[in-house]
Amino acid sequence: MAKFLNTSATNFFLEELIKNAKERLILISPYLRLNDRIKELLEDKDRLKIDVRIVYGKSDLHPEEIKWIQKLDYVRLSFCKNLHAKCYLNESECIISSLNLYEFSQVNNNEMGISVRKYEDDDVFKDAYEEAQRIIRISEEVRITLDAVKQTATTEETDNEDENNFSKLTTSKLAAKHKLKTADLLEKLVEKGFLKLNENGKHFLTDEGKLKGGEYRPSQYGGYFLWNDTTEL
Known part of the structure; x- marks a missing residue:
């Protein structure tokens, strides 16, 4: 059965969802500004060669995020126009929430969400997973290259x-x-x-x-x- 999550529970279960990912991880959030804890968890997934897909929907990606993602080999970033969904999945569980992957939201906002486990609600999990895959398909993968890093450096020089x-x-x-x-x-x-x-x-x-x-x-x-x-x- 689906579990209701308040703000603190959403943050806790999101971290657990990332930690428990063994095969794949999908993070969909319009706003992307990751806190240090989430970055540590994703860096660990990268070391374990777990396939991580992050989809965001606002074009003003912060230079710090660009520099950080450029260092990771198994984390792929995509941009989806008009994205408003917030959904986080691994191979066995899913969180659908109002929470953005934005450190301000995780600390200051009042959020709600639900947690769905595949073995408890297989049909709901499957529907959420298929919709997440559709969003990935219509998204444009962002290539974090040396050019982007150079542009960031130019901004800092400015x-x-x-x-x-x-x-x-x-x-x-x-x-x-x-x-x-x-x-x-x-x-x-x-x-x-x-x-x-x-x-x-x-x-x-x-x-x-x-x-x-x-x-x-x-x-x-x-x-x-x-x-x-x-x-x-």
Whole structure:
């Protein structure tokens, strides 16, 4: 029988689903920004040569994800236009949930979902698996090549150029200056009212942030923020 999952249960069963994958793993989520724990689990699957397919639906893939995926041999990434489904499967169980593979959602949002096991609900599992395969078929596989890494490096060079020309720091550099993790600094900037989060967990610059010298610079991989090096925390 299907099992109801709240937010914490969804996170727990998702990790277990990844850990228990012996043959294949399919992760379908519009938004892709993996936390460190999920990355560790997927790296272990890669070492075991488990076939992993990740399908996402938003084009602003973060440079960190590109660099990370480029290192893995058995993790394949596909882009599906108009994707809204969130579904996670291995060869024997499936989770259908409101939870995105996005670290903000996993920590902050109230989520619901169900867990289905093949040996308990074979027909439901089969239907979910076939739909996941259909989504993979209509998706375009993303080739993470050296060109993509070079483009990412170019973006980072642009970041550094901005800092040199305008005496401003990217969020990661400002975090390093204050001996903070980037995620912790982002939380502080939200607390200060310089940034806000939209419903999809993405940060955007507020009027208050602009008054404090914050700038948003668009890029091929979703854009970044610049701050005065004297920005008060």
